Amino acid sequence: MTEWVLANHFTQIMESLASGVLAVDASRRILLANRAACLHLGLAENDLPAGSHCSDTPIPEPFRTAIFDVMEKKQALTRREVLLTLDNGTRREIGFSASLLGTPEAFGGAVFLFVDMTERRALERAAEVNRQLAQVGELTAGVVHELRNPLMVIGGNAELLQRVIPPENPGRRNLDAILKETKVLERLVAQFLGFARPFEIEWSPCRAQSIVDRTIAVCQSAANAKSVALHSRVVPPGFVFMGDENKFPQVLINITGNAIDAVPQGGEVILAARREDSDAVFEITDNGPGIHLNPAEDIFRPFFSRKEGGTGLGLAICQRIVTAHKGTISFANRPEGGARFVVRLPLGMGDQS
Template sequence: MRDHRWQLAVILLAIATLGGLILIIPPKQVQTHNILHHLFFLPLIASGMLFDWRRVVLITIWAAGAHAPNLWITWDRNPVRAADNAAEFATFSTAAIITGVFSERERRQRKRLEETKRQLEEVYQELQQNVEKLRRAERLSAVGQLSAGLAHEIRNPLASISGAAGILMRANAPPADVEDCLQIIQAESTRLSRLLTNFLEFARPRSLRLQPTELGPLLESVIALAGHQAAAAHVLIECHVKPGLDLVQCDPEQLKQVLLNLMLNAVQSSPTGGVVQLRARREGFRLILEVTDEGRGIPPELRERIFEPFFTTRENGTGLGLAVAAKIAEQHEGSLAAFANDAGGATLRLELPLREVPAS
């Protein structure tokens, strides 16, 4: 507002100065009066750019009063020129008023845009705050679910250990019961250790250690590790590797962990005499690793849930193996998914990007 007052004062002073010069300068200096006449255009247009059209009209009236002596002096000497000057001044005034109209519209539009921008910024800030609150709520919810799942999984082994310890505390416990209790304590302790190890691997996964890896030997080591359990369950393991996958860029230890988990799950799901297949192939710039079994399969409504922490369909499962495997796949910028196969069993498909192997 104060700036507008100064601007108005400067424009009025400029017009008054031009009018004063017209009165001071002798009429015979026609060229000078002609220049002063055209200089009126500057404050008029400036007023149109700075103020609304109503104020421009008042400034135009003020300018007309200041310009009147010029017209009067010119009329005595050259009426035609005076009429031209009057027409030019009317044109100046009209141009100033029109400029004031458009300038006012532009200022209103700018004000609306600024108000809209301010509102959008407020909405954006509020949205950011709500998103952050939602993320915190999701993290708290996830922590709560993990804690509840961990507590549930720990409760049963602890109950078994507590019961076995109670029997051992009896002075007259039979030797056979003592042996059974010791086996229970050892088995449940091993189960708790495996549970906590898997939980830590899920909650605090280590960073990737990518390196050139020979895929064939890695798959052979996975088959060798899973072979003992497969032999005990009378399950056959087959491996099929398509050409062109000699060397891949990956974290071999984590990839081996994922594949071993998938293989052991497949063996446990397979019937006696069943076949578990491990297949590897290349699709474009993706490495596809599939583990297929001939078990009962996974119901469609559970194919997403099996990757949730502590979700398991097995009595002795921890529900963390596939969750850890999915997280490792995500670290590799890949994916892990479950599908049904033609044999009625399940196929777990691991897809990983084929990164460029550095030159040795």
């Protein structure tokens, strides 16, 4: 077998691998990068040419730092993970190992073998959500039994007293505080119920325009309080999708409300809906600070929240409702600043059982 044939087979084998392969010599110049390496790192096919120095290529952080760390320490690595944020704002979890070329004494470089773990980790987190869901369900049954009825009694009596005690009465301030905190507790109990209680989707044709208008109506007062410009658009205006007209609006209301909370005074939030092929796509964008997570953090995980007074259940409930609609929910930071949430649902489900 000729040398050319061997080289051709080698190239075909490398390009057929689903795993990314990146070989770097001792001077940190690229010896080889297959097509999957560029794909997993969110790069174009010609962004990692042989002979180029790693510093002169768009290898995203923190993967670049991991490469330089291996080269400097001359130590192999196994089963490490890094979280990449690509130029378009999407996040990708990369699992990688590094093997040395030669020996630490006669160091010739390193070969990095890596795969995109994003989907696998998402499935693992979904399984963890289901496990936590079972635990929360047991907890909620006790919480509701012990708290809901007393809260209704406290809230109802406080409202009755509020009607007969004038605002100038010295005790009125304490009464108002009792009623306010009672409503907060009622909201917490309701969120626990919304997350833990089993539910079924009641399928019916839903007009996207009506769903968007309802969301804007609910969120408008919160936007006005912060002088936030709240805009909406639906293209085409009359398109219809199959969904639960009572449960699905909760998703848009929650995400839009979060966006209003996140933007500064006088900020902007846009709720847009469009028909895209066989999907209904709802997009909520804002010009706030964006969402910056540490590795392994997941904003859809129950009880994860950075909002003061937040329960960490709002987005978990949203994900549950969207999943029940056979849809997906995702987010990314916008290059120009702010965050973008995208909810994608099938237009028609056929068999909605």
